[in-house]
């Protein structure tokens with residue numbers, strides 16, 4: 583059972599070195615780290631620090647990881663909630679949770695608020711779902727808009743939100759002073775996958791034959807989450823086989839298993855770039 587709909591991680595240990603690839607996105611969020619660390623440097627000439635940025639990209643590509651890394655790099659608390667938690671909520675509860683979250687965040691500023699799956703709250707009003715079910719979602723969205731407008735740009739709270747459906751978002755969310763910056767987080771290419779493999783191979787006892795280049799060539803269409811999954815599966819498979827180190831055969835079998843899982847989920851594996 584969930585006590586609260588958001589967690590505040592006061593000490594985030596994740597840094598940019600945990601996020602492989604995504605070089606352009608990292609460059610863009612580095613600015614946000616600087617805003618959090620030295621706001622006065624940016625406001626002294628009359629500029630306004632942005633309140634929020636939208637991380638746009640397919641599932642499992644590292645949006646949550648990158649948002650946490652921003653908090654980790656700036657050494658500020660990380661508050662998070664997921665839009666999907668607000669589905670089927672009783673009247674008034676969603677809006678109250680949003681107010682409560684912003685209140686806590688303002689007390690802990692500077693900090694990051696991360697809203698995963700913002701499309702579950704932020705779908706354009708009057709669109710989708712069952713009649714009635716929509717009302718509380720709209721209340722929640724309205725309260726989010728009110729809260730975003732209600733704090734000063736120098737409050738030290740920066741909101742990052744993630745979505746893979748920017749097209750369904752209510753345009754009110756994308757207006758200047760709200761989520762007016764978009765940062766795209768794409769699936770990794772072969773070079774990106776190699777970098778992600780290197781991160782997730784680090785804690786594993788490897789046979790010298792294991793080659794991250796080969797592994798990345800064998801995993802077209804995989805997102806970071808699937809690569810992390812392959813590395814973990816391979817270690818478990820090798821352990822079951824009583825091996826002393828994880829070898830390429832274990833990785834091959836892990837890749838097959840993860841592809842099998844993806845096919846079951848009916849996900850489309852995109853062709854190699």
Ligand code: ATP
Pocket residue numbers: 600601602603604640641642643644645646647648698744778781805806807808810
């Ligand atoms: P979703 O939209 O499904 O919430 P997401 O984009 O937020 O997905 P994450 O939750 O950040 O994805 O990624 C899941 C896990 O996959 C991470 O905790 C990490 O282990 C791994 N991962 C994903 N992308 C990367 C990356 N670029 N570098 C290293 N690890 C990654």
